[in-house]
Amino acid sequence: MSQDDTTAAVATAPPPTDAGEPVARVEDLHVTFRRAGADIRAIRGVSLEVAPGEIVGLVGESGSGKSVLGLSLLGLLGGSPRTSGRAVVRGADMLTAGAAERRDVRRLHLGAVFQDPMTSLNPTMRVGRQIVEAAGSEDEAVRLLKAVGVPDPARRLRAYPHELSGGLRQRVMIAMAVAGTPSLVIADEPTTALDVTVQAQVLGLVKRLRDEIGCAFLLVTHDLGVAAQVVDRVAVMYAGRITEVGPADEVLRNGAHPYGVALMRSRLSLRTDRDTPLLALPGSVPSPADPEPGCAFAPRCTLAGPDCTTTPPVPVEVAPGHLAACVRDLAEIRAFADAVPAEEPPAAGTSSGATAPAAAAVAGTDDGPVEEPAAVRVQNAYRTYGVGSGIGRRRPLQALRGVSLTVARGEAVAVVGESGSGKSTLLRLVAGLERADGGTIELGSAAGAQMVFQDSGASLTPWLTIGELVRERLRSAGVPRAERDRRVAEALELVGLPAEVAKARGTQLSGGQRQRVGLARATVVPPEILLCDEPTSALDVSLAASVINLVGRLRRELDMAVLFVTHDLSVARVVADRIAVMYLGRIVEIGTADEITHRPRHPYTQALVAAVPDLGVEPPPPSGEPASPLDPPPGCAFHPRCPRATASCSDPGLDPRLAAQPGERTRLTACINLEVS
Amino acid sequence: MSALTGGVGPAAATAGPAAAAALRRVTGVPLVRLLAKRLVAAAVIVVALATSVFVLQRLSPLDPAKAMLGPGASASAVAQQRAKLGLDDPFAAQLGRYLVGLPQGDLGMSYRTRRPVMTDLGAFVPATAELAFTAIVLALLLGIFFAVSTSLRWPGASVLRGVLMAGASAPAFLLGIGAILVFYKQLGWLPASGRSSITDLPGGPSGLLVLDGLLAGRFDVVSDALKHLVLPALAISFGPSVAIGRVLRTSLSSEERSDYARTARAKGLTDGAVLRRHVLRNAVGPALSMTGLQVGLMFAGVLVVEQIFAWPGIGQYTAQSIPVADFPAIAGVTLLLGIGYVVINTVVDILQGLADPRITT
Incomplete structure (x- = not known):
């Protein structure tokens, strides 16, 4: 164990024993949805505690189950999934308690902030009334708006959500969430829809509210940088399980699971080296319909061996409060983390x-x-x-x-x-x-000029095959019919897609594959x-x-x-x-x-x-x-x-x-x- | 108009003070702007409709003069009559004369009744207005009922959906005839013709029997008029109500799953409060749009259904005017329906503005 003990001590949250019972406790939670005849195993055995006044970051890629975990604690899982285990908030199990009891827990002890404040606020109701629903009175609503830094709060009460800026809307959401001083606020990607300068303000607000009100936060985010700024403890989720949990600084700097390490390495920052290729994770997130029997990360892991694919690894403590679910030696993982990726093909450079x-x-x-x-x-x-x-x-x-x-x-x-x-x-x-x-x-x-769009899924016509979509531009470019199939295959190969993709339709591909199709379509005629x-x-x-x-x-x-x-x-x-x-x-x-x-x-x-x-x-x-x-x-x-x-x-x-x-x-x-x- | 506002009562009631505030907002400049726009639209529609009726008159083989004088009239008498009616004037002059008369409320003289068309319409419109408004209100109420009852989980929901689909695919006249056979002939519950069985009706002021009966304290008139209204209004409104119900059901279920509904639940509100305070007002918009669209169809339904139920409204008037080529009467009815359509859709737009504050900004 080579980590610096003083750093860890500074970053660790106040120990739960000081502050009493955890406000939320998740025990061996399993959540399985039924979609189109298949079992979607969103969460597969997650245990996590949130201490009073603690900010816990829940980090992971899309499909990791992090939002489902947040909704489980709120008792708002839609689509009647099968569940086992417990998701206890202030003594009430939000999976099994009656509707009235769950409602009371939400009203008294929980708050929620969701990703997009535009759609998460009722567009046809003045924000004042929406806050009063949670706060009880208009005076309290004004006080809350002032507390979250909304200028001229009495006047803002009369506004409709669309009359406010994105940042003000999210502050309104936060005011509603902390109304009645809850024990825990579930914040699901609260800054993802915001501009970067506004994001910094909202994150500062979260930290300040924790200090002032003392409520705990469960901050669900895909952005490791966001997590690094405000959370005390971070849990990394992958394919429905927690791979690693521990003090934020410790997990983000000295990752003890190959997934967390790889995630940190592929992350971009202003210090990222421009002259070498970025360290992309090979492969993609496994389908929750057909999870791996062993470690879910094994297929993408450079350190994986035959022992990884049989049973899910048991979390072990690698440092005080830092648990990682990997069977590899810590030394081996650290060596992987420090390795200079010389084996990467140099062809992928970005600047020339x-x-x-x-x-x-x-x-x-x-x-x-x-x-x-x-x-x-x-x-x-x-x-x-x-x-x-x-x-x-x-x-x-x-x-x-x-x-x-x-x-x-x-x-x-x-x-x-x-x-x-x-x-x-x-x-x-x-x-x-x-x-x-x-x-x-x-x-x-x-x-x-050719364009590649943000939402690659929506920009692929759903009833055409990828081959047909890519081929379209060849016809208008006057490429002879006989040559078109070959050109399509070449374009797909160039963007790293297998040739079979030409027969698939957009909805059958993953997000990354769709974006590659967008690039193939744009570059088939350079x-x-x-x-x-x-x-x-x-x-x-x-x-x-x-x-x-x-x-x-x-x-x-x-x-x-x-x-x-x-x-x-x-x-x-x-x-x-x-x-x-x-x-x-x-x-x-x-x-x-x-x-x-x-x-x-x-x-x-x-x-x-x-x-x-x-x-x-x-x-x-x-x-x-x-x-x-x-x-x-x-x-x-x-x-x-x-x-x-x-x-x-x-x-x-x-x-x-x-x-x-x-x-x-x-x-x-x-x-x-x-x-x- | 008041009847229509009443029809969306549940939505308006949940809106409460917010609706009052919204009304203040829409009564500002944007409302004036909307009304001005709609006035212009109505004027354009009137000119277009009048022109089409005149073109039809030109193309029609029927000669109004001959129709007025009867089959035995001499050629010279017909020619004299044509000149008297101005039928030999150039097309543009006839149309121009007609359009100039419109702002003064002059719709010309009916060839058949030999009275001003305006006077005729005044006599027939109240019956039709009463029937049409009843049908619109009924369409909205039934639509809400169908939306809720088919979206709830109960054993009969899918059966009801099938019945509704079958009912909606039947034309209004078939529903009318079927309703007469069942509720009048077999069961004898409801009358099948006319507006009232009472001879000493109150004389006014609106011509709407239900309203006049209420004003005069004649509750026998009110209940008798309502009984007469039920079957024809049902026949007209059934198809539109299914369409409205389907749209409302779709928007209710998608709004139920919306982010803001989730936020409301996260606050600890009950499902009922989430539905009443948050979801309903957001869901009425598409249903209102559909109502506006269905009004045009319902007007056509009114004209047919009036025939079946011997309803003394403009449907009857039109039916009598067409065979004798009474073009001024036909034009009057056409313009009236066109303006009615614009008015109803303007009301729909205002209601949508009340329901959704984003529309006016």
Whole structure:
């Protein structure tokens, strides 16, 4: 055992014995759903305790059973599953207790925060009434809203959910959850639907509420960075079982189960090495309809042997309070964790040296013509939508307010921004799916642009086979009929899919496979530029890493440029040569990936970088939320949230333009108060 | 209109003070805007319908002048009559004259009754209005009943669904004839023709017998009128009610599974409270839309069913006007139904705005 004892002691939660009985205790829980004639074994023997005032993180990929565990504790499992074991909250077993008793436990001792505050709040009821349902009185509702940091709470009570911003909505959800000071709040992906700067604020709020109210939290999340920031203890779930549980720092830094180790390694952060391929987990999450008899992770585990596949491993204590369910020696796992993955094929690199000169050549796009041939050249693009429907009047939504961006041949540019920044609009304009209201968009060649979408499942026509979907573009590209089958097979092979996939339909594939199909369809006739709209944000970490590797490899093998839209700076950093940061319809800063992520200069970029959740990072929560593109602030649109704003920043006559600093070639920043070091 | 509002009572009642606040909201600028839009739509519809009736008149082989004077009339008398009616004027002039008269409430003179069409309609519309409103209210009530009773888990649910499907596939006139055979001829429970069996009816003020009876304190008139309304209203509303019920059932069950319903349960609310306070108001929207769509079909049903039940409404009036090529009467009825359709759908839109605050923003 090589871990540092003092670190562990600091990170460990107050021992349960100090605070009395655990508020929640899960004992050998099994939950099995019946779907289409098959048993879906969502949870297969989970035991976990939550001490009073403790924040427990429940981490895992989709399908691991983490949300089902949360719903079990709430007594809200839908679809009448078969259950065994116990899920006890304050003495009541939420699996077997009567409906009235479970209701009382929910009302008195439990709170719940769900992922999407827009759909989780009743859209036709004022938030005040919804809070009063939980809080009992309007005065209490006002007090709660104040406690969760909602400005002007008395007025907000009168608002409908759609009249609030995403962050305020989630604060309303949290206010409802902590009404009546519950013993335990189940928070299921509470920040996943929020912008990264707002996420940091909400996580800070969770921690503060625990300190003030003393309620425990069960924080369900797929994001290890989120878990690292607030939780005391973390439990890693895989295929319905807990693989590892222990103090957060200990589990995340010194993982004692190969799955947790692999998960941490495939995770992206701002420190991820850009020049080597990401460590994607091979294979995919096993189907809950047909679970492994032994360790569920064995098929994907480099350390697996024949002894792993017979019986599920028993959790053993590897450090104080740190249990891991793996039969391998700790030393062997640690060696695996520290191993440099030299055996990875070098073909999967994402950045390529060949494009660096191109990147340098296109600096200064904002002023002065560029001679280098470009894959796409956007000049001063404007796009305004009319929003509002039905009876209301339509208002202009300024999605793009003068954007210029040039992507060189073979270059990869990432566009980063929060909701309302206009990044997806920019992509749709380049794709030709929409027309700009002003400005020009020129594509470099007839090969054109192809798009890969976020929701790869929804973008595959359900009644066509994958082969037919991929083949479509060959016909319009004039490829002879005889050649098409071969080209389809080649495209599938290139994205790492077996040839049989051509006969399957979209619904039969996993999320990662569908995203590969999206890439095969886009590249079967290689485009000049590949447009990616958040292609990894719906994927689990291990799959996201493999898709990012794939984009990098395709880009080099097919010599395409890439324009990659993402809200995640750590993704942008590894996929792109240059990063453009957008705020409210404008590019506020553009530069090389390292310049943007390591030496951000615009105050907004600095806030974005600081808000990326990571191990050992305590972000200073940036104030405020992105303003509405319906009503962009005058002058520099970021000035209401900017720590460096001066009076001149809000001058309606101010038009901050992208400009380079003396001596810099690659970076442009649109700020009048730069601190130049 | 008040009858229709009453029809969605359960939804409105759960909304409570929120509905009152929503009403304040929709009575602001957005409501004026909606009404203005609908006025324009109504005007366009009126012009389009009037034009089509005039085109039909042009294409029709029937000569209103000949129809007025009878088969024995001489050619010169017919020609004289045609000139008198302005039938020999250019098409545009006839249409223009008609459209100019409309804003003053002048729908022309019926060739058959030789009275202003407006006066005729005034005499026949109350009977039809009473029947149509009863049918719409009944369609909504039955729709809610069907939605709830087919979504509950009880042994008869699937049988009931089958019966409803069969009933909805039968045309209104067949249901009317069947209802007469069963409830009048065999059982003798309900009357099968006319609006009332009472001779000394109260004279007004609305022409709606139920309302006038209530105002006059004549409860015999009220119950007699209601008895007469039951069978024709049922025949008209059955098909639409099944359609409304199906839509409502679908939206109820999907809203029951929504995230906000889960949030409400997580607060510790009872299933009943979740349904009444949260789910119902979110589920009525699609049912209201379907109601608006079904109103057009129900108007067609009214005209047919009035024939079967000898209901003295505009269905009868229309049936008598068509064989004698009484185009002013036909045009009047057509415009009335068109405007009625716009009015009902405007009411539906306002109710949807009351149910869902997002619609007005």
